[in-house]
Amino acid sequence: MKLFRFILAPLVLLFAFAGCSGFGGVFEPGNELHVRLSDKPSPGAREQKYPVTVRIAPYKDGRSGVDPRQVGVSTARIMGVTGKQLVLDQEAVTLLGGVMRKQLGDAGLQMLGAEAKNAQFQLTGSIKTLSVEIRERDYLHIVIESTLTEVASGQVIWSGVVAEKQERYAGSSGNTKGDVVHFLRNGLQVVADKTAESLLSVLMSTRPELFGLNAAVKPVAGVTVNAVAAPASAPYMPSPAAVANAVTQGALLLSSVPSRAKVYVDDVYYGLTPLRLDLAPGIYPVRMELEGYKSMAEKVSVRSEDHTELEMKLRK
Numbered sequence: 001m002k003l004f005r006f007i008l009a010p011l012v013l014l015f016a017f018a019g020c021s022g023f024g025g026v027f028e029p030g031n032e033l034h035v036r037l038s039d040k041p042s043p044g045a046r047e048q049k050y051p052v053t054v055r056i057a058p059y060k061d062g063r064s065g066v067d068p069r070q071v072g073v074s075t076a077r078i079m080g081v082t083g084k085q086l087v088l089d090q091e092a093v094t095l096l097g098g099v100m101r102k103q104l105g106d107a108g109l110q111m112l113g114a115e116a117k118n119a120q121f122q123l124t125g126s127i128k129t130l131s132v133e134i135r136e137r138d139y140l141h142i143v144i145e146s147t148l149t150e151v152a153s154g155q156v157i158w159s160g161v162v163a164e165k166q167e168r169y170a171g172s173s174g175n176t177k178g179d180v181v182h183f184l185r186n187g188l189q190v191v192a193d194k195t196a197e198s199l200l201s202v203l204m205s206t207r208p209e210l211f212g213l214n215a216a217v218k219p220v221a222g223v224t225v226n227a228v229a230a231p232a233s234a235p236y237m238p239s240p241a242a243v244a245n246a247v248t249q250g251a252l253l254l255s256s257v258p259s260r261a262k263v264y265v266d267d268v269y270y271g272l273t274p275l276r277l278d279l280a281p282g283i284y285p286v287r288m289e290l291e292g293y294k295s296m297a298e299k300v301s302v303r304s305e306d307h308t309e310l311e312m313k314l315r316k
Helices: 002-019 092-106 177-206 240-247
Strands: 055-056 070-074 084-089 110-112 121-134 138-150 155-170 223-228 250-258 262-265 270-271 275-279 281-291 296-302 307-314
Touching: 055 092, 092 110, 092 121, 092 177, 110 155, 121 155, 121 177, 121 270, 138 177, 138 270, 177 223, 250 281, 250 296, 270 275, 296 307
Parallel strands: 055 110, 055 121, 070 121, 250 307
Antiparallel strands: 070 084, 121 138, 138 155, 155 223, 250 275, 262 270, 262 281, 281 296
């Protein structure tokens, strides 16, 4: 009995140690990284969907000589992983497609199945670079090329390359498998967010009738745009009143502290701060949202042929 207790006590301590939150949860056997995506909308996701339907065709893996599930290498110790190769429990393109679907859906697009016949647009692309290096300092490098085409015509609406580099210091406690998963998932989400922001800007400017607005294409940091569709060939004929309003528009200059807050005018998403909008004279409700900060809203008056500035200091 004493011998049994002598053996049991260290085992209890070992399992308790492995279950501590500071060490990434209960030990998970095997080297595979399990990257899971929540079915719930992310904080700050757009609740009201745009009347735009998109399907995602399977992405291609453009990396040469790499196992489809491999995402990196490790020369430092990772709790829960043995060996140097970092591999997923699924192919990297499958994970990328899932992340793109979720983040584009959170941005307000209506995401349909890959074979949906009623989709207006199709997104596809390839992985150029996907590399996680775990060592004294961790590095993440992702390069994804994507193309949005109109299903009916096959016309390329937007094509671009999103590059993301991140690095971090794991600290004295080192990495767990969960830490590596979080590092990779966060990087992929940033890439998908930038993709959504850039292609939405182009869609709004080239297909304004889908959104009920007229917005200009704006650059997105980290995105290299390769192609943009021309505006629709048969634009609507504006009324004399609309022409007069267009001539006498005012400029609304929006900024926030911190920057890159989402801007909603009349509950329509326009982009991230800092942002300039040319609007007809009138009073507009403006709302800014940024993850980790309280949403702020104000009404602002836009005057004809004048500049109106609005800066919101967001609070946590």
